[in-house]
Each structure stands twice: as C-alpha cells, then as structure tokens.
Amino acid sequence: AxxxxxxxxxxxxxxxxxxxxxxxxxxxxxxxxxxYVQYSRQRLQLLLRHIxxxxxxxxxxxxxxxxxxxxxxxxxxxxxxxxxxxxxxxxEDSSYKLIFGxxxxxxxxx
Amino acid sequence: xxxxxxxxxxxxMGMTNxxxxxxxxxxxxxxMYWYKQKAKKPPELMFVYSYEKLSINESVPSxxxxxxxxxxxxxxxxxxxxxxxxxxxxxxxxxxxxxYYEQYFGPGTRLTVT
Numbered sequence: 001a002x003x004x005x006x007x008x009x010x011x012x013x014x015x016x017x018x019x020x021x022x023x024x025x026x027x028x029x030x031x032x033x034x035x036y037v038q039y040s041r042q043r044l045q046l047l048l049r050h051i052x053x054x055x056x057x058x059x060x061x062x063x064x065x066x067x068x069x070x071x072x073x074x075x076x077x078x079x080x081x082x083x084x085x086x087x088x089x090x091x092e093d094s095s096y097k098l099i100f101g102x103x104x105x106x107x108x109x110x
Numbered sequence: 111x112x113x114x115x116x117x118x119x120x121x122x123m124g125m126t127n128x129x130x131x132x133x134x135x136x137x138x139x140x141x142m143y144w145y146k147q148k149a150k151k152p153p154e155l156m157f158v159y160s161y162e163k164l165s166i167n168e169s170v171p172s173x174x175x176x177x178x179x180x181x182x183x184x185x186x187x188x189x190x191x192x193x194x195x196x197x198x199x200x201x202x203x204x205x206x207x208x209x210y211y212e213q214y215f216g217p218g219t220r221l222t223v224t
Contacts, residue, residue: 043217043218044215046212099155
C-alpha cells in the first residue's frame, strides 16, 4: 500500500540553523514525490517535486530509493520558513491520487 | 488568473439542509479535485474529475455529490450531512491528472454541520 510517513509533528530550530524535515514512503514502484507547504493563513502550495531536481527558497530534497526517503533540507533556516510542510506521493500507477503525509510544523525561532 | 477560488469561505448548515460548495479556476486545467481536511490532519482525497468526467470517488458517502458542469467549475452538493463531516473542504486543479503536474489549491470552505 502507498504510504507517506513524516515522523515529526513539530520541528523547532533557531534562525540560521540547518533544517531537515523527514519523509519516508512506502511504494513498490517508482513514485513521484512532492513537498507542499502551507504558510499561516495561506493556501496549500507546491514547494518542490523530486522530478524537477530544483531548489526553491533554499530548500532541496533528494530521493533516496534505497532508504525510501525524500527528506527536505535547508542549510540556514529563516523565520519566514515557519509553516506546515507536507510530503506527498503519487504512484506510477497513479490512480491520480496524491497521498499526503501527516505533516510537520516547522517553527523557526529568532 | 492563476488562482483557484472557492465559495463560500465559511458555511454552517443543519443536518437536514441542502447546500453546495463551489470551486472555479480559469487556468485551463483539465483536472479538478475535492479534498477534505480535518483539523491538524493532512488533506484526504474525495473526488477527481478529468476532462469533466468523474475519475475517482474515494468511497465517499452519497451525501456528498460532486458535479463538474464545465471545465472551469466544480461543485460539491451536500445533503443530510453529519456533524463529523465538519471540516475544511479544499478544491484543487492541475493541467492534467498525470503525476508530474502541480496541483493548485484553493483557500478552502470551512464547513460546520450542526
């Protein structure tokens, strides 16, 4: 079964510290993986997707098929990074379903 | 116009009422979605429309009835809801249902069933 696990409900760091939001997935094929973010009082929006291999707002995420992980990283956290982060998976058999993890709230303290 | 809009923002309804949620996008997207999000939980997929045809119904109770009258509009008709149906209902759209395409989310309708 397709599943996304985000083990941390809350991650609190100080400004300038490195950040790593963990995401592990369960899927037998080749998944499409995404990070979505929801800032306070804003709508849910795409942050990045593994297929694009891009860096958005200083965040990167590398797909590790061996460890079935897609952790989100940023070397120096900023206060404006405080938000709810969801890892999401869509399988290659698709079924057009985006399956979200339970989310991690990132709090960046000044 | 690069936004998904949803109306109303808030809705309070009794268990015997009939109401509708509306979602609109003018980005030319051909896939539209309804999600349900309970407090402090991730969004859960309810329905997917592709080219105005229902592609997925995630075993949603019949008291929720989706409708896609044209490529820009998506409705969710509500009837005889239960208090446990109270949640944030999110609409999203994407160019296609293929996994590569980003889903654009609306701000949601916060529904309270009394």
